Amino acid sequence: MTLIAVLPGDGIGPEVTAEAVRVLTALDLGLTFEEAPVGGAGYDADGHPLPSATLDLARRADAVLFGAVGDTRYDGLERRLRPEQAILGLRAALGLFANLRPARLFKGLEDASTLKREVAERIDMVIIRELNGDVYFGEKGIRPTADGRRQGYDVMAYAEDEVRRIAHVGFRTAQGRKGRLCSVDKANVLETSQLWRDVVIEVAAEYPDVALSHMYVDNAAMQLVRDPGQFDVILTGNLFGDILSDQASMCAGSIGMLPSAALNDGGKGLYEPIHGSAPDIAGQGRANPCATILSAAMMLRHSLNRPEAADRIEAAVATAIAGGARTADLGGTLSTRAMADAVLAAL
Structure with missing residues (x-):
């Protein structure tokens, strides 16, 4: 049963x-x-x-x-x-x-997307979002400041092993698709993202048949609107993946069309x-x-x-x-x- x-x-x-x-x-x-x-x-x-x-x-x-x-x-x-x-x-x-969020434009929904038809019809990607780390699970709270005001805080953190296991999922997924993986982070300002990038590069050595690229999250958000067809598999953390997958859904016509799996x-x-x-x-x-x-x-x-x-x-x-x-x-x-x-x- x-x-x-x-x-x-x-x-x-x-x-x-x-x-x-x-x-x-x-x-x-x-x-x-x-x-x-x-x-x-x-x-x-x-x-x-x-x-x-x-x-x-x-x-x-x-x-x-x-x-x-x-x-x-x-x-x-x-x-x-x-x-x-x-x-x-x-x-x-x-x-x-491991959160798998495929986004593709179904034939007939070209005009449902807010993007130009020739841009929208190329959408066919999978966003792989790590689910157990990042600010959603980090230490959080409200604390007083020296002048008696309130300060909210949420700790963004990733362990090396957490990044490594989601990276393997990303590379294996890319192997079954078009062989391209774009790792999205914010390594220019976040130490968490620098660790993410370093570990993804290490894991990439085990998958020579997959082309790895890197993109800062702000640029990735822009590129999803400018040319979403360039993406095959996007690998990213919990917070960035949450935001980018919702954006991708509207590029593909409606958030009502996008499924997901958490494995x-x-x-x-x-x-x-x-x-x-x-x-x-x-x-x-x-x-x-x-x-x-x-x-x-x-x-x-x-x-x-x-x-x-x-x-x-x-x-x-x-x-x-x-x-x-x-x-x-x-x-x-x-x-x-x-x-x-x-x-x-x-x-």
Whole structure:
């Protein structure tokens, strides 16, 4: 039995994960789904964004399908109880250190991108973001200054081994694509980034078939708009990867189209759309389910060893989009359910 932990979360999370489960069920792969609350829903149910029963399910499952967490209703909580802490807790508890975020322009969405058609249609990259280090996990707090004012601080730190293991993921990914890896950092001003660059260069010696380049993050942000087609695999840290992957999503038409995978050393993964919980449209049936459906395809490929089924889902999404299926974020009128229906029809 293959067990999938379904953690819908908050906002539009339950809507989009339900459609991804429909698509997976249609493939008749013998998957078993078990659902549990997380994020704000977890706090409401158990007083914590990552209830112990939810974490236990995630540990037992073969893979985790995650929706989204967050809502302004919880902004008054202390930081450790806010919905977003659930995803950080899952990453730490499951050892999920490698975040794969593919971005490509689906045929038919050329005009959905804010970039010129001839620029946008060349987008086909994977952003690999390290997930367990950087400012998100460093020491943080508020402290008084000498004059009695407040100072906030967040420590950015990377250990050599953390950089080395994510670098290997990046180079192996590039080997399976076009053989080009661009490491993005800020080594001109950050010691953390200098270590990152030094270690990536060391690891590169083990992959002579991959062309390595380096780019400062501010330049990378500019190049994603100017010429995104130049990138094959982008390797970067937690903070920079978070920002650049969201930017890449809009270059490719909509954040509602981009999936992601968070993997550990054993191939177990958590799969989620890169978009947030969008509480402003929650419950209205307006969310685009494609990013979550494509995340389910990544789950089949990376954790469940079902690459043919993954190919079928991705081809079905491409067929539905090429046939004119559009939710509001893509300039269309289809509901969340109707968009998934179009994917199922193509499947």
